[in-house]
Amino acid sequence: MPLSSMPSPGPSLPAGCTNVKVKNVGADPTSSSNKVDVTTLSDTARVYQDAPLVDNGAGASPSGVSATVTCSFYGAGPSVTPISTTSGWICTEVETEYAVGEMVKGTATYVFKEADE
Numbered sequence: 001m002p003l004s005s006m007p008s009p010g011p012s013l014p015a016g017c018t019n020v021k022v023k024n025v026g027a028d029p030t031s032s033s034n035k036v037d038v039t040t041l042s043d044t045a046r047v048y049q050d051a052p053l054v055d056n057g058a059g060a061s062p063s064g065v066s067a068t069v070t071c072s073f074y075g076a077g078p079s080v081t082p083i084s085t086t087s088g089w090i091c092t093e094v095e096t097e098y099a100v101g102e103m104v105k106g107t108a109t110y111v112f113k114e115a116d117e
Contacts, residue, residue, distance in 0.1 A: 010069065020070070021071070022067070036049050080094055
């Protein structure tokens, strides 16, 4: 199922999909968490510098932008894929709910991981 604004056609969603949420997140360049304290003993005030390496989290591109797709479904869900073994759309989380007298339902979360260089 192609999803607009996705870095590829989008993940292969499970059968019985009832809704889809798409979330794109970028690294905040003004965030204090991206700054390193480089104050020396001779400085009179704190000095901060952009970190040379920013941990963008699982699935983020080198630019720090990450795309996440979450879908709800009825029936059997997909299996979780180890994020270190592949690239493209990876299922990172599946939650399945079983209740008496109700259909099996759940949610699955996918992230886009670029190929290792």
